[in-house]
Amino acid sequence: MQIYLPIADLPVNVFVIFGMGLAVGFISGMFGIGGGFLMTPLLIFLGIQPAVAVATVSTHIAASSCSGAISYYRRRAIDVPLAGLLLAGGFAGTVFGVWLFTLLRTLGQLDITIGISYVLLLGVVGGLMVVESARAILRARQGKPVELRRPGSHTWVHGLPFKLRFKRSGIYVSAMPVLAIGCIIGFVGAIMGIGGGFLLVPMLIYILRVPTATVIGTSMVLTLVTMASATVLHAATNHLVDAVLALVLMVGGVIGAQFGARAGQRISGERLRLLLGLLVLAVGIRFGLEITLPPESLFTLRPLEGG
Amino acid sequence: MRPALAPILLAAAIAGAAEPAAAERLITSLSEHRVMVTSSFTGSELVLFGGIELDSGVLPLHGNYDIAVTVTGPRETVVTFRKERMLGIWVNYESRVFENAPSYLAVLSNRPLSAITNPETLRRLQLGLDHVSLPQRIEPVPADDLPGDVFRSAFLGLKSERGLYTQESNGVTFLTPALFRATIPLPADVLVGTYEVEAKLFSNGALIARTPSALELYKAGFEQFVTSSAQNHGLLYGLAAAAMAVLTGWFASVVFRRD
Numbered sequence: 001m002q003i004y005l006p007i008a009d010l011p012v013n014v015f016v017i018f019g020m021g022l023a024v025g026f027i028s029g030m031f032g033i034g035g036g037f038l039m040t041p042l043l044i045f046l047g048i049q050p051a052v053a054v055a056t057v058s059t060h061i062a063a064s065s066c067s068g069a070i071s072y073y074r075r076r077a078i079d080v081p082l083a084g085l086l087l088a089g090g091f092a093g094t095v096f097g098v099w100l101f102t103l104l105r106t107l108g109q110l111d112i113t114i115g116i117s118y119v120l121l122l123g124v125v126g127g128l129m130v131v132e133s134a135r136a137i138l139r140a141r142q143g144k145p146v147e148l149r150r151p152g153s154h155t156w157v158h159g160l161p162f163k164l165r166f167k168r169s170g171i172y173v174s175a176m177p178v179l180a181i182g183c184i185i186g187f188v189g190a191i192m193g194i195g196g197g198f199l200l201v202p203m204l205i206y207i208l209r210v211p212t213a214t215v216i217g218t219s220m221v222l223t224l225v226t227m228a229s230a231t232v233l234h235a236a237t238n239h240l241v242d243a244v245l246a247l248v249l250m251v252g253g254v255i256g257a258q259f260g261a262r263a264g265q266r267i268s269g270e271r272l273r274l275l276l277g278l279l280v281l282a283v284g285i286r287f288g289l290e291i292t293l294p295p296e297s298l299f300t301l302r303p304l305e306g307g
Numbered sequence: 308m309r310p311a312l313a314p315i316l317l318a319a320a321i322a323g324a325a326e327p328a329a330a331e332r333l334i335t336s337l338s339e340h341r342v343m344v345t346s347s348f349t350g351s352e353l354v355l356f357g358g359i360e361l362d363s364g365v366l367p368l369h370g371n372y373d374i375a376v377t378v379t380g381p382r383e384t385v386v387t388f389r390k391e392r393m394l395g396i397w398v399n400y401e402s403r404v405f406e407n408a409p410s411y412l413a414v415l416s417n418r419p420l421s422a423i424t425n426p427e428t429l430r431r432l433q434l435g436l437d438h439v440s441l442p443q444r445i446e447p448v449p450a451d452d453l454p455g456d457v458f459r460s461a462f463l464g465l466k467s468e469r470g471l472y473t474q475e476s477n478g479v480t481f482l483t484p485a486l487f488r489a490t491i492p493l494p495a496d497v498l499v500g501t502y503e504v505e506a507k508l509f510s511n512g513a514l515i516a517r518t519p520s521a522l523e524l525y526k527a528g529f530e531q532f533v534t535s536s537a538q539n540h541g542l543l544y545g546l547a548a549a550a551m552a553v554l555t556g557w558f559a560s561v562v563f564r565r566d
Binding site for chain 2: 002004007010062066067070112116224228231234237239243246250255291292295298300303
């Protein structure tokens with residue numbers, strides 16, 4: 001069944017879109033991430049303009065992180081003050097990100113910026129995850145104990161001023177790195193159309209030493225709010241959010257996420273991280289090839305606003 | 308006043324005489340004048356019927372009729388970027404702005420344009436993809452389009468690839484010597500707006516009649532509502548989209564609640 005997307009100005013098969021929502025939802029439920037880094041490239045691959053894909057995926061991620069956040073809230077697995085402080089930084093980052101997005105679009109450099117950001121970010125994060133999880137798996141095979149948290153190893157981050165105590169997470173940390181992390185996630189999310197869950201969770205664990213119990217729930221709250229505000233800002237400034245596309249994606253996404261979450265519980269943590277790392281790396285490589293291989297056509301057309 | 312007007316009228320009469328006085332009239336009719344773009348729009352095909360009518364009592368002066376139909380879509384200003392390799396990465400390097408270029412252009416004829424009339428006439432009428440005027444804005448002065456320009460040919464190539472520019476030398480079919488039919492292909496990603504349709508009648512290489520008409524593409528119903536609210540009420544639209552996302556997420560968490 002074909003459906004015409006009003007903003008993307010393109011007819012698409014509704015079942016293809018729905019299926020993509022299901023598949024990405026499954027993966028996001030399995031790994032506890034938003035899945036934007038998979039959805040945005042898939043939409044671009046379908047022929048949707050990168051700008052529309054980025055803006056619309058932010059709406060989709062808002063929906064999937066919302067259902068996740070609610071269930072984590074019921075289980076009291078959210079550190080509300082920590083989420084609030086991350087959000088303050090996240091909002092500033094989002095505003096700046098949308099501004100840069102608009103500027104790059106007028107300069108004609110948006111698509112390449114999205115491409116390069118994907119290669120760098122996914123390459124680095126995917127690579128680190130693969131190495132880290134492979135080591136963990138090897139260590140487990142050799143029968144050595146798994147070191148998850150090294151309480152003694154404080155870094156320079158813990159020496160920063162303006163310290164705050166976050167009771168639910170049981171950490172005592174400066175407000176500055178919290179704000180900075182929020183800002184980075186908001187910025188990256190607005191430019192790349194990703195929720196940044198796969199980036200935020202390791203940052204919270206390794207930099208702030210947030211315990212596993214509260215990390216995913218808290219990260220989902222941040223994702224929800226930054227993506228909802230990115231939706232509003234993208235819609236208000238660039239008019240690029242395709243609500244029809246977003247709705248089909250999110251319905252598929254929330255259903256897929258339920259099945260993914262069940263599947264994820266049957267796999268060990270290290271294996272899960274290794275799989276996710278490989279997936280992230282693969283998408284990064286795919287983008288890398290796209291911007292380095294000679295393009296099919298050297299020329300591209302883009303309508304000028306208000307022509 | 309009156310003596311001053313006479314030479315003008317005379318000049319006009321001479322100019323009029325430059326084109327052969329035609330005994331033929333060209334009558335056209337489109338299968339649809341208004342095309343609705345809905346959620347199921349996957350492109351469309353319109354048919355233009357036309358007849359060559361002779362003035363009553365006059366014997367046909369001309370023979371060898373040829374028809375060329377031009378359909379021009381709403382105009383848009385488009386940037387064409389050219390990628391270049393920098394540090395191993397392909398980036399948009401150079402760009403040209405095509406001002407008020409037709410978003411859609413179909414040139415349909417019953418045989419190749421070059422067989423219908425001479426290049427000079429084609430150029431004067433701006434008929435065909437090779438001759439359509441595509442003014443570029445080259446900073447800082449606006450320049451006219453240069454034939455053989457890479458940006459122009461890239462622009463035409465990309466537009467043709469998407470089916471937005473077409474030139475078909477068998478797009479017009481003569482049903483009888485005086486009755487013809489032209490099929491106008493509209494791909495799925497055409498812009499909404501007014502499309503100008505002009506049929507030209509050639510006889511032995513000379514333009515002897517032309518008949519303009521128009522058709523309109525419009526979005527209706529839900530699509531129209533979504534597009535106009537996205538454009539005109541961006542903030543409200545964004546808030547509604549965000550609210551929709553939150554509601555969907557909340558709904559899912561209620562439906563799939565396991566505890």
